[in-house]
Amino acid sequence: MELKIPDLCLVVLVGASGSGKSTFARRHFAPTQVLSSDYFRGLVADDENDQSASGDAFDVLHYVAGKRLAAGRTTVIDATNVQRADRALLVEIAREHDVLPVAIVLDLPEEVCLARNATRPDRDFGPHVVRRHRTALRKSLKFLGKEGFKKVHVLRSQSEVDDATIVPERLLNDLRHETGPFDVIGDVHGCRQELEDLLGALGYDLVRDAEGRPVDAVPPAGRRAVFVGDLVDRGPDTPGVLRLVMGMVSSGHAFAVCGNHEQKLVRALRGRNVQVKHGLAESLAQLAAETEEFRRQVERFCDGLVAHYVLDGGDLVVAHAGLPERYHGRASARVRGFALYGDTTGETDEYGLPVRYPWATEYRGRATVLYGHTPTPEVEWVNNTMCLDTGVVFGGKLTALRYPEREVVSVEARKVWYEPVRPLVAAAPDREPDVLALGDVSGRRTIETAYRGRVTVRPEQAASALEVMSRFAVDPHRLPYLPPTMAPTATSKRPDVLEHPGDAFAEYRAAGVREVICEEKHMGSRAVVLVGKDSGAVYTRTGRPFFDGELGEELLARVRSAVTEAGLWGEFDTDWLLLDAELMPWNAKATGLIRDQYAAVGAAAVGALSAALEVLRATAARGVDVSELLARTTSRLANAVGYRDAYERYCWPTTGLDGVRLAPFQLLATEGRTYHDRSHLWHLETLARLDSPLFTRTRHLVVDTGDEDSVAAGVRWWEELTAAGGEGMVVKPLANLTVGERGLVQPGVKVRGREYLRIIYGPDYTEPANLDRLRQRGLGAKRSLALREYALGLEALERAARGEPLWRVHECVFAVLALESEPVDPRL
């Protein structure tokens, strides 16, 4: 005997003690699918038969059942469930999670139960218990359907039990095996001519009957149409639309979900008392001219429409009024209600139409959701959802979306067929921005990145990033990226220095990177420049704007005009560019820090050591031996002067933007495109075309890590740079993004100059005793952090390029900031 149960459901076993429920469950379901009351009694009370623990045991059992159903896992309840009240709770849990409850009743004779219990020493509670169970069960049997169980299977003998097999059935809405490609078509509302136009534009061949009426349309190879519902009402030819769509559905050329208008039409055709409003009158009048046979077909067709479909392995959901993720692939009156009518707030607007809750702004699901129901003048993506109702019947357009291409195809209405109650214009000119939710960023988060798998953000990291992002950063719409931190090269074993280019070359050679580029490190502040044709932002590594108000606008204007001069808008076919750059001088941003920290230490050090030297010399002149201390102090004074010179070199006075320099070194993205697959030479050459006094070029040298002469030339180049007061250089794989045998390769390592490092490690770091200790620095955490942030940054750029919703981009950007609060040695 085959017991059919829905693919996803709550199976409630019903049967007296000893009826063999546990054995049955074991035979047909995985152990983790079965929640047994005995087991839960054991969990909470250490005794499976302690009836006094039943209350707690069922609390926990219900909780676990809820979690499983929320996650979309079929669950089996192994308990007697002979009491109506117990079953009612389970039906309620199933409804709460919009899955169908199914009852499998083991109605076995009393003697079978008693015999089975007799073999179980822990079930010595006497025959009256079994008898009571069976009485309750028999009373329940005929009401199970009424109680809400969608299917009831009753097994009345041991042989029936033994013969039973469980057969899962796909839900009606489950078309995951249909992988498209699809042409999803918005609300048609009886506009047959426009539908013919649109199908033509989509490349479908219309099939006409003897009277020339279209009765089918043959799609281009492999494609299928999906209608989002509301085929009927208001328009001039509802029967014509139905004839065509019903033909397409029955020939397998199309799917259609139910709209609220179809639902109501069915009721009207069945003679139910419905209000003949919103264009229903037109449909009824038009259908009255058709044959009775046709009207019956229409009634059957509309009645049989499913409220939503899950397609393409779960990646596409089509529902008339849209559908939040928790309802995808679920079945309940609530799910159907949402799919047909949306989540109405109960309020009505000034035109008497229901106000709809903007579920799409909160949508965070994986699947693309396509829907109709609410006419809008233009389609747009909101969090991976799109409303395709462009109001053709009101004189707008009929729209289809090609999936997975995401290409919009529209045809104009031939005329205004029906006067809209509410004008078909955008509801508010200042449209709600893509709303970010606290849940998009807070708490423990795991982000799937293309280049380094899952990256985890801990709650406390997110907490501090939340404060900085909320209070100080530029608007997330203008913050598509934050740059990753960069690790230094491995600590050098050479005497006298902490970092040396030879180690960087060796490291890349070992990672299989043959060609690297050395880029001069400009000692300024890292700046990301988003320059649009009429907007943009220049921001720091934590997303804070560099300059307030007019100065920031002026800087952007200068970048913009350089981009225009260089002809980059057209070349990249874009309205914006995102640049990674260094902004100089250092004091442009860090004035306070330099004054109160670096300069103060310099002044204090030079002052204190000069005075010390003076008294030591006087002491020595008296013939007291202070020679060692004198030598040490002399050396420390030289260090202090070296330190002071080092930071002063990177500071110069600026007035407004005069004196400010920008050195862009990478084009991160333009509209729909990223560039981490282009060589760094390409980046530098492209950006060198930005030509104005604002811009500084980045000197660079390509080194072959496998060639000794080339390596020696690279070392020399670094020595010359740093001897002339340069901060140092960054060594990067020439090819840019590089994935090696052991995963992502560091996108760059910095090799800082000996003098520069005084402002990082303190004036005296070069004293041999200090250097030896500083060499113990551990780089592992910094390197891992650099790679994680790099992967997140790439992920943000690629998501933005793919046109993904703001929250998907923002979660990556936010994660970079959150990771930056990780306690890593800040000197690295």
Next chain:
Amino acid sequence: MLLTLTTTHQPATDLGHLLHKHPDRAQEFRTSAGTAHVFYPRADEQECTVALLLEVDPVALVRGPGSTLTQYVNDRPYVVGSLLTVALGSVFRTAMNGRSQSRAELAATPIPLRVNVPVLPHALAERLFAPLGWDVAVEPIALGDGTDSRYGDVTLTGTHKLSDALKHLYVLFPVLDGSKHYWVDEDEVDKLLRAGDGWLATHPDRELITTRYLARKKPLVQSALTRLADVDDVEPEELDNALAEPTISQAEPKVSLAVQRRDAVVAALRAAGARRVLDLGCGGGALLRALVQVPEFTEIHGVDVSARALQEAARKLRLNRMADRQRERVVLRQSSLTYADPALTGYDAAVLMEVVEHLDPERLPALEHSVFVVARPRTVLVTTPNVEYNALFETLPTGQLRHSDHRFEWTRAEFREWAHGVAERRGYAVSFEPIGPEDPALGAPTQMAAFVLDDNSTLGEQD
């Protein structure tokens, strides 16, 4: 760092006896602060100078987890402060206690003394040393850009018993150093009492001295925000300013503006009949404390984006000592008004007291959505400064805002324009109320908008 001490009491070389350190030898001492060197650049009958030079190991000074960049580049090895006084107390302990076997009488006699420290944070030097009878001469030390640093080359001249002079230095150097003083020792209070014996009790600034001496900053406990400040090369205070005091603290004669504001908000909430109340941007809990006093408020939900502010609020509310019933009324949670937070829905009223002006104007639409669409309580109270009134604050320079973190301050007309826009877009009715003394031309210092959900309106949730 260096300190020299000179006497012209004759024979001046007796200084060596008082200090128990021979003038013709250079000596070295290990102290917990570093290696201290004692030597005499001059020692003759007329004048004798002792030098105390402390060498600090800069690498060891800042080792340990959680250190931030600003600690590595550190003025500690050069500036006279708590490190030097630790060495002073250790190397010259006997002299500081006024004991001298060979010159007991001299030790009890005031002698002319001159103390020089080449690098000392000098802002309070005159104020603290002059009342003790020292002449204070300061030569400020310039920074590279020509402006003065907080350090000066300081010379103190006066006639004191040597032990008293050493005690003055021992207590006051760390006090001058102020917040940078973080050398922690267990029995700091005892040390202060001993070293302050005989002079501190009568010092006009004794409270300042005591507070600053004992207020020490723990160097190893750094907030995550400090690390983010490091990333951006800015000082920690620039980001970690959620609890910063306003630039002005207008002391009204009877009731301060802050109190009037609080009272006005509480009164408006009661008038609205609110029971479940949101304090959005609760900061350190100034309003929460007032709300808790009102039993009608059955649930008080305080929200701030700053974790530190929330800790402070919990501390001020004495949350961990509240009775269970009281405790149950209060929720403190981190959230952000620029992100939609569904946990804020279902309340009767929300207060944004002095909050909106801390947001960049471009983020206000996000705040509007969070408060008026997502939280959507029946009543919303918003208070904000009236910038017109700033002219009446004598201590506030023209054009400067009242708090360093204010992104803007609105005129009454600007506030009304924003509030009316919100009300219209979101289906609320709005009315305005001045808070604080009202000037006929410039209005009141604080302005409040009271939004009430308009039952007849149909807008608000359909964008």
